[in-house]
Amino acid sequence: MDVSFTVNKGEVFGFLGPNGAGKSTTIRHIMGFMKPDHGNVSVKGLDTWTQQGTVQRYIGYLPGEIAFIEGMTGKAFLEFLASMQKVDSSDKRSHLIERLQFDVNTPIRKMSKGMKQKVGIVAAFMHDPELIILDEPTSGLDPLMQQTFIELVLEEKAKGTTFLMSSHSFPEIERTCDRAAIIKDGKVMTVKNIHELQSMQRKLVEIVFENTQDAETFVKSGAVPIDSQDGRRVTVAVQGNYNELIRETAKYPIRSLDITAQNLEDVFMHYYDRKEPVR
Amino acid sequence: MNAPLFKQMLKINLKGISNYAFGSAFYILLMFWLYPGIAQNTGSLNELMLALPEGIVNAFGIQAGFGSMEAFISGEYYGLILPLLLSIFSIMLSTGLMARLVDQGSMAYLLSTPTSRRHIAATQASVLIAGLLLIIVVTTAAGFIGYAMFIGDRYEFNGSRFLLLNVIALMLFFAIGGISFFVSALSSDEKKALGISGVITFGMFGLDMLGKISESVQWLRFVSLFSLYRPSEIVRGGGDAVLALVILFLIGLAGFIAGVIAFSKRDLPL
Numbered sequence: 001m002d003v004s005f006t007v008n009k010g011e012v013f014g015f016l017g018p019n020g021a022g023k024s025t026t027i028r029h030i031m032g033f034m035k036p037d038h039g040n041v042s043v044k045g046l047d048t049w050t051q052q053g054t055v056q057r058y059i060g061y062l063p064g065e066i067a068f069i070e071g072m073t074g075k076a077f078l079e080f081l082a083s084m085q086k087v088d089s090s091d092k093r094s095h096l097i098e099r100l101q102f103d104v105n106t107p108i109r110k111m112s113k114g115m116k117q118k119v120g121i122v123a124a125f126m127h128d129p130e131l132i133i134l135d136e137p138t139s140g141l142d143p144l145m146q147q148t149f150i151e152l153v154l155e156e157k158a159k160g161t162t163f164l165m166s167s168h169s170f171p172e173i174e175r176t177c178d179r180a181a182i183i184k185d186g187k188v189m190t191v192k193n194i195h196e197l198q199s200m201q202r203k204l205v206e207i208v209f210e211n212t213q214d215a216e217t218f219v220k221s222g223a224v225p226i227d228s229q230d231g232r233r234v235t236v237a238v239q240g241n242y243n244e245l246i247r248e249t250a251k252y253p254i255r256s257l258d259i260t261a262q263n264l265e266d267v268f269m270h271y272y273d274r275k276e277p278v279r
Numbered sequence: 280m281n282a283p284l285f286k287q288m289l290k291i292n293l294k295g296i297s298n299y300a301f302g303s304a305f306y307i308l309l310m311f312w313l314y315p316g317i318a319q320n321t322g323s324l325n326e327l328m329l330a331l332p333e334g335i336v337n338a339f340g341i342q343a344g345f346g347s348m349e350a351f352i353s354g355e356y357y358g359l360i361l362p363l364l365l366s367i368f369s370i371m372l373s374t375g376l377m378a379r380l381v382d383q384g385s386m387a388y389l390l391s392t393p394t395s396r397r398h399i400a401a402t403q404a405s406v407l408i409a410g411l412l413l414i415i416v417v418t419t420a421a422g423f424i425g426y427a428m429f430i431g432d433r434y435e436f437n438g439s440r441f442l443l444l445n446v447i448a449l450m451l452f453f454a455i456g457g458i459s460f461f462v463s464a465l466s467s468d469e470k471k472a473l474g475i476s477g478v479i480t481f482g483m484f485g486l487d488m489l490g491k492i493s494e495s496v497q498w499l500r501f502v503s504l505f506s507l508y509r510p511s512e513i514v515r516g517g518g519d520a521v522l523a524l525v526i527l528f529l530i531g532l533a534g535f536i537a538g539v540i541a542f543s544k545r546d547l548p549l
Contacts, residue, residue: 031391034546053395061391063549067384071291083283084392123388 001025001186004039007131007164012157014173014180014194015166022186023166024064027135030164031061043131057086060124064135064166066116068108074119075104078126087127096122099148113140121149125156132156134165138172150175174198199240204260206235210253223248281394281402288406292372296410299368303361303414304421310355311425314348318434321345334492342511348426348436349444353510357444362505365414365452366484370476372410373459376403377542378472387549396543404460404535411452419445443520444513450527451508455480457534464538467548504530 003026007013015023028034029041032052041048046055068077082089097104100118111119117140124132138146146169153163153176167173173180173194180197182189192200204227209215212232219229224245227235232255238245249257317324324345328336336342340358345351377400380386389399419442426436459476466472483503490500500506507527512518 028547028549031387031549033387033390033549035544052390053393053398056391057393059391061387063384063387063391065384068388069287069291069380069385070383080283080287081388081392084281084389084394086393 003183003186003188005181005188005191007162009130009162010157010160011178012153012163012165012176014177015164015183016170016173016180017166017183021183023183024135025186026183027064027133027164027166030133031059032056058130060127060129060132062120062124062132062134062137064139066120068116068119070109071107073105073107074102074111074115077108078104078119078122081123082126085127089126089128092128093122093126096125096152099152100145114142114145117141118145121152125152129161131162131164134163136167137165138167138169146172170201202237202239204235205238205245206233206258206260207249207254208233208256210255214252218248218252221248280405281398284389284394284399284402285406288376288403289409292375292406292410295372296368296413299364300414300417303364303418306356306360307352307418307421308425308428310352311348311422311429314351314430315433317345317351334494337491338488340491340509340511346435347514348430348434349441349514350511352422352441353444353514357448357510361418361448362451362484362508365411365448366455366480368414369407369411369452369456370459370473370480372407373456373463374466374469374472374476376406377460377463377538378466379469381467381547381549382469384549386547390547390549397539400464400539400542401535404538407456407460408453408535411449411456415445415449415452437514440514440516444510447508447513447520447523447527448510450524450531451504453531454504454527454534455483455531457531457538459534461534461538461541464542465545 001022003022005013015026017023025034029036030043030048032041032048032055035049043055044058048055068074069080072080078093082093100121102115102118104119106115108116108119117137121137124134138149141149150172153165157163157176163176165173165176174197177194179191179193181191207218209218209232215229215232215234218234219226224241225237227237229235236245321344328341328344339354341354345354380389386399390396422441422445423438426438430436458479462476462479463472466475483505486499487503487505490497490503490506504527507523509518513520
């Protein structure tokens with residue numbers, strides 16, 4: 001693993017990459033769970049390995065694999081954690097619980113994946129830390145709750161909180177992050193601001209033409225890169241060139257149009273293949 | 280030490296600890312209740328003991344005979360059942376307090392709070408020690424209550440030797456707890472920690488037992504901590520109790536300290 005990047009104060013930093021790329025391992029180092037073979041991680045100038053126990057004062061953490069202490073209810077766990085965080089967070093806690101809408105009195109062993117995720121989010125946010133580290137924060141949440149989560153992040157960001165979050169979901173990164181790092185095989189491929197990433201993202205647009213003839217003409221014109229064609233149904237790969245697509249498509253009567261954003265691994269696959277790692 | 284963590288861990292484990300404590304107390308009371316009936320037949324029981332092979336008598340720790348209350352209890356309870364009970368307790372709780380939290384991942388939450396690893400490990404160690412202390416205190420109290428209730432002045436009972444017996448038992452399990460804690464602090468796998476501590480503890484217990492049964496392999500006892508704990512000698516006033524106490528205490532202390540240091544230096548798969 002060779003990973004170097006800096007997260008600025010007050011920014012939301014995304015951490016993207018396929019499974020096994022080293023996202024969680026990097027986060028483990030930031031949390032001081034592992035000793036780096038070489039190099040160091042520092043938060044607010046404090047080394048996270050040698051100053052473990054002190055750095056944590058500024059950090060809120062949501063693990064990728066959530067495990068709470070057995071034999072407690074969500075409420076008891078959050079109260080216990082608050083007492084260890086040494087911050088009186090009861091107001092913020094009840095506010096967050098209300099926002100995320102879950103029954104905090106449920107015993108932990110009876111909780112669903114989504115519910116554990118909500119308890120975890122409350123635990124990471126409740127003590128108003130300066131830096132919040134989130135490992136795949138929306139896994140297990142339904143779309144409505146994902147929305148609520150994004151709002152929460154944006155509200156905290158407005159207050160000046162710094163975020164580092166790893167994710168598989170591009171829309172989530174797109175809506176919250178200022179910058180993002182792409183990591184693969186333990187190496188940072190690139191660090192880009194989110195607008196650059198958006199223009200890099202490949203989307204597949206499936207267009208169904210009224211007439212098969214039009215579809216043929218559209219494909220032959222070559223104005224936009226064609227992914228595949230099946231009768232009147234044409235799939236176009238767009239990567240930043242939205243204007244050309246709209247101009248070209250507008251010339252024909254269209255029956256239906258469907259956009260599928262590719263998942264992150266596909267999105268950046270061709271980026272990975274093309275580029276050497278940045279140093 | 281971290282007070283909220285200590286409180287929480289004690290709360291979670293209190294049910295288990297009290298089960299052991301009350302089980303132990305109940306057994307002691309039962310023994311005291313039975314004793315008057317047995318004491319009437321001391322003579323024939325002692326004769327029966329003479330008829331048994333010496334190895335067996337030693338192994339079960341009943342060589343103190345049935346002449347006094349503490350001799351009876353040292354054989355019937357402190358010789359075999361209490362060590363087994365506390366061995367299981369020490370292994371289970373030490374594993375549950377460290378290796379299990381790392382294995383299932385909840386240790387990540389403890390370490391995400393502003394508490395150093397040393398403090399967390401030291402707190403977990405003190406929960407184990409508090410558990411052992413509670414069981415022994417309840418057991419000792421049950422002994423004195425049983426004496427007051429069932430024995431009165433009818434039979435001999437040397438309270439200070441009974442107390443010493445309990446203190447040495449506590450120190451033996453302070454030492455065994457220390458070793459198990461060290462194993463647990465180094466393990467990321469709950470089952471592995473349980474297995475290793477179990478093999479070490481019951482291995483020593485078995486070696487001590489074998490050494491007692493046969494004189495030819497008596498040396499086996501000296502690789503075992505259990506050889507420092509000889510209930511039948513203690514109640515007869517023999518053996519060097521102070522030396523045993525000091526050695527057991529130092530071994531336990533070394534185990535706990537080594538566990539705390541090892542835990543604060545190692546990579547955790549969280």
